[in-house]
Amino acid sequence: MTDQEIIECWQGEDAPLLPILQAFHNRDDHITEAAIKTIAASLRIPLAELFATITFYHHFSRDLPGKNAPRVCTGNVCCLNGGTQLLESLKAEGATAMPCAGRCDDMVPVLRGDKIYVGQDADSLENRPTPLPADNPGNAEECVFRHIREEGRSQLDGYRYSGGYCALESAIMSSRKELIDLVIDSKLAGRGGAGFPTGLKWKAVNEAHGSPKSIICNADEGEPGCFKDRAIMDHDPHALIEGMTLAAYATGARRGFIYLRYEYPETEGILQRAIDEALNAGLLGNDILGKEDFHFNLQIRRGAGAYICGEEGSLLNSLEGKHPFPRNKPPFPVTHGFENLPTVVNNVETLASVANIVRKGAAWYRDLGLGEHAGTKVISLSGDIQKPGNYEIPFGFSLQTLLHDWAGGPRAGRTIQAVTMAGLSGGFLAADDLNVTLDEACIRGRGSFLGAGGIIVFDDSRDMVSAAHDAMEFFAHESCGKCFPCRIGTQRLTERLNGNDKQLSLENWQEEVDDIGSVMKATSACGLGMAAPHITESLQRYFPEAIKSHLKKN
Numbered sequence: 031m032t033d034q035e036i037i038e039c040w041q042g043e044d045a046p047l048l049p050i051l052q053a054f055h056n057r058d059d060h061i062t063e064a065a066i067k068t069i070a071a072s073l074r075i076p077l078a079e080l081f082a083t084i085t086f087y088h089h090f091s092r093d094l095p096g097k098n099a100p101r102v103c104t105g106n107v108c109c110l111n112g113g114t115q116l117l118e119s120l121k122a123e124g125a126t127a128m129p130c131a132g133r134c135d136d137m138v139p140v141l142r143g144d145k146i147y148v149g150q151d152a153d154s155l156e157n158r159p160t161p162l163p164a165d166n167p168g169n170a171e172e173c174v175f176r177h178i179r180e181e182g183r184s185q186l187d188g189y190r191y192s193g194g195y196c197a198l199e200s201a202i203m204s205s206r207k208e209l210i211d212l213v214i215d216s217k218l219a220g221r222g223g224a225g226f227p228t229g230l231k232w233k234a235v236n237e238a239h240g241s242p243k244s245i246i247c248n249a250d251e252g253e254p255g256c257f258k259d260r261a262i263m264d265h266d267p268h269a270l271i272e273g274m275t276l277a278a279y280a281t282g283a284r285r286g287f288i289y290l291r292y293e294y295p296e297t298e299g300i301l302q303r304a305i306d307e308a309l310n311a312g313l314l315g316n317d318i319l320g321k322e323d324f325h326f327n328l329q330i331r332r333g334a335g336a337y338i339c340g341e342e343g344s345l346l347n348s349l350e351g352k353h354p355f356p357r358n359k360p361p362f363p364v365t366h367g368f369e370n371l372p373t374v375v376n377n378v379e380t381l382a383s384v385a386n387i388v389r390k391g392a393a394w395y396r397d398l399g400l401g402e403h404a405g406t407k408v409i410s411l412s413g414d415i416q417k418p419g420n421y422e423i424p425f426g427f428s429l430q431t432l433l434h435d436w437a438g439g440p441r442a443g444r445t446i447q448a449v450t451m452a453g454l455s456g457g458f459l460a461a462d463d464l465n466v467t468l469d470e471a472c473i474r475g476r477g478s479f480l481g482a483g484g485i486i487v488f489d490d491s492r493d494m495v496s497a498a499h500d501a502m503e504f505f506a507h508e509s510c511g512k513c514f515p516c517r518i519g520t521q522r523l524t525e526r527l528n529g530n531d532k533q534l535s536l537e538n539w540q541e542e543v544d545d546i547g548s549v550m551k552a553t554s555a556c557g558l559g560m561a562a563p564h565i566t567e568s569l570q571r572y573f574p575e576a577i578k579s580h581l582k583k584n
Contacts, residue, residue, distance in 0.1 A: 031057065033065070037072045044285060045368075047073060047083075047351030048331050051090060056144075060096030075351065083353050086510075088128060088335030089292045095124045101141040105130025105254045106454065106500055107412045107486055108138045112150040116140070119152045129337065129504060130254035131293040134412035134486075135419045136161050144295040160264045160297075163420045167436040171398055172422045173386050173406050174379055178266045184300060186307040189268035195313055197388035198272055202279055202321050206236055209280045213384065215392035217404035222248055222340075222377030223452065223481040223557075225470060228384075231374055234364040235281040238372035243283035245274050245326075246368060248345055248377045250291045252337040253453030254504060255484030258408040258420045259378035263290075263297045266382065267304035271328065273381030275314065276388060277374055278326040286328040287368075289345050292335045301330055337508035341556050342375045344510065355512040356556035377482075379408055400426030403469050407480070411437055413487035414444065425469045429459075432468070433487065444489040448572065452481025454501045455557070457564030458494070460572035477571070478564060495580040498569045499527035505562040516559025519550040523566055529580055536578055540570065 031039070036053045040046040050073070054065045061084060070077045084090050091097050102117040104127040116138050117127055125140075133139035133148060140147045140155055149155035163175050182188025189195070201209050214229030235243055247270065251259040263270060274286050290298055305328055308314040318324045336354055338344045343357030346368055367373020383405075387395045396404040403425035409432065412418040416438030423432060433439060433446060440446050448460035456478040459466065463476045473480050488497055506520035526534075526543050534542070547563030554560050570577065 033068050037068070041072065044329070045287060045331050045349045045351070047075075048334070048348070051084065051334065052332055055090055055097055058096075059098055060091040060094055073351065079353065083351075086336060086353060087292075087333070090334050098143045099124035099126065101126055101128040103128055103131040103133065103137070103139045105134070106497070106504070107134040107255060109500065110413060110492070111137045113138045116149075116151060128293070128335070129508065130252070132251055132257040132260050132291070133160075134255055134257050134410065134484075139293075141293060141295070146293075146296060160260055161419065162265055163261055163422070164417070166422065168431075170406075170422070170424055173383050173395060173398060174262065174269075174408055175420075175422045176386055178262070178269075183266055184264070184268075184304070186268060186304070186311060189266070193389060194268055194385070195272055197385040198275055198279070198313065199319060201276055201388055202319060202324060206280050206282070209276065209388070210236060212388065212392050213280070216387045216395040217392075218380065218383055218387060218395065219405075220376065221379035221383070221407065221483070223253075223455075223479075228376060228380055231364060231376070232277060232280045235283070235372045235374050238365045240365075240371045241282075242285055243281055243371060244368045244373045245277045245281070245283045245286040246345070246349070246373060246375045247274055247286070247288045247381055248340065248342065248375055249288050249294075250333050250340045250345060251294075251378070251482075252291060252340045252508075253455065253482050253484050254501075255412050255450065255453040255486040256410045256482050257412075258410045258483065260294055260297060261420050262378050262382050262408075263294070264300055267301050268308065269382040269385055270301075270378055271304055271308050271314070273376075273384040274328060275308075275318065275326055276384050277376065277381065279318075279324060281372070281374055283372075283374065284325050284327065286326060287349060288328070288330045289339070289349060290330055290332050292333050295332075298330055298332055305330070336510075337504075338510040338556070338558060341558070343556070345375070346373070355510055358555070379483075398424055400424045400467075402426075407468065407483050409468065410484045411487070412485070413449075414440055414446070414489035414492070415487040416441065423468055426472075427468045429464060429466050429468055429485075433464075440487070440489045444491060446487055447490045447492060448488045448494060448497075450484070450486040450488075450501070451478040452561070453484035453486070454504065455479075455481055455561035455564065457568035458488075458498075458572060459568070463572075477567065493576070494569065494573045495527060495576050498565050499524065501565045502527055502562065505558060505565075509558060510556075513553070513555040513559065515550045515552075516554045516556075516562070519546050519554075519559060520562050522546050523562065526566070529583070534581065536581055539577070539581060543570070 070080045131139040147155040177192045218228045219225045344354040348354040363373045448458045502524045
């Protein structure tokens with residue numbers, strides 16, 4: 031396509047900048063200065079602003095070999111399993127490092143063009159499908175993974191075979207209020223980390239003034255150690271689409287976007303095929319299932335590699351073609367979201383739960399949890415564990431049972447030293463605090479949080495100060511730079527964990543680290559800066575002797 035053809039293809043669409051940039055990047059394998067000038071002039075974006083936005087993203091190449099040069103995951107889990115060595119072996123091909131690419135259950139991912147290859151050395155790399163979740167080891171009843179393992183599930187016929195779109199068919203026979211009340215009654219809450227009640231969010235958007243309203247799926251699964259959304263989208267895409275369409279009916283939204291992380295290129299094709307199938311079957315588009323005035327247009331917008339775009343304000347700014355900084359709150363997206371209009375932002379796991387809740391009932395979903403806890407949570411488990419993968423657990427489930435009975439425990443001859451919570455954002459749990467149940471109340475009582483549900487395991491062979499350093503270095507690399515507490519604080523905490531910048535006594539080290547962390551938590555603009563200090567706080571809590579040894583050595 032010519033420059034003008036690309037511009038004309040997208041200029042009249044919603045959220046045009048990202049697909050235009052992707053089109054130039056795909057055509058030329060990098061984004062040239064001439065392309066930047068053409069885009070800036072066509073979309074009336076100041077040249078300096080557009081250049082700053084493009085260079086903010088990790089995966090928009092500015093030079094050849096560009097897009098087709100290998101990018102090797104050097105995320106925390108892959109570095110435990112040969113990622114750094116694989117990167118070095120591919121340097122002659124122009125390989126560069128990329129943060130966690132969401133393949134922690136099947137390592138090490140290498141992104142080349144629009145294909146993902148996996149293997150632990152250059153000779154073993156192969157392109158293979160994303161792993162399916164194993165059968166539930168405890169035979170626990172599931173919601174999200176209830177039908178995901180069925181043959182042909184990713185296609186419309188396979189999805190409908192086990193009741194797919196029945197929830198949508200029944201919901202549109204009732205009122206929006208009845209659907210919203212059912213979701214409220216189920217106690218389904220956001221599974222991306224924030225935990226806000228889903229039904230209340232939908233209710234607020236339904237009642238908000240302004241149109242068109244939007245449903246946005248946050249599929250920018252960038253937290254290290256999290257890969258559950260990838261499994262859902264690859265193997266059960268229609269569950270996500272049905273969930274988004276139910277949300278559209280409940281709120282009166284007419285447009286939807288799946289904001290998909292760049293590192294899932296093959297997922298884009300799977301999702302687009304499913305969207306096309308739904309459109310052809312009258313399950314998307316205009317007059318859905320013959321219901322007049324029920325219109326919902328669903329599109330994919332692929333990100334370009336930026337951890338901060340998992341934060342909803344940054345995601346919205348990215349969609350709008352702005353620099354992806356977090357937004358100040360209030361106002362909230364339910365009233366001032368995409369294009370300053372009422373918007374639902376939910377993550378993949380949340381939306382994929384909805385259809386089964388509508389089909390089976392609110393009480394059914396609540397009763398899946400243990401004790402007073404409602405529902406289930408998908409945990410992405412990786413690191414030094416025998417059976418890494420995605421596990422759907424009832425809320426309130428024992429961490430020890432998950433680690434040892436379901437996932438096989440550590441490698442032979444090893445013991446579990448620590449785990450991270452919320453990917454990396456929740457810091458470490460260790461010692462007696464490994465005897466927790468997997469629910470927010472219990473984990474927050476230990477100074478951490480469950481978040482998106484990524485758990486990385488470290489056995490007793492690992493240097494925990496080094497693990498903390500790598501985690502903090504990731505946060506420093508991914509800080510968007512909008513606010514100085516996070517921008518400077520993550521860098522200073524990385525330096526404290528380096529131990530190379532200056533000689534510090536243990537007391538001075540602790541004082542500086544605690545002071546930096548408290549300022550970050552109190553004044554950062556978004557969750558990245560508030561969460562990063564969990565790393566150093568938990569390191570001090572569980573591994574004071576390791577810190578002493580580290581300081582003495584340096």
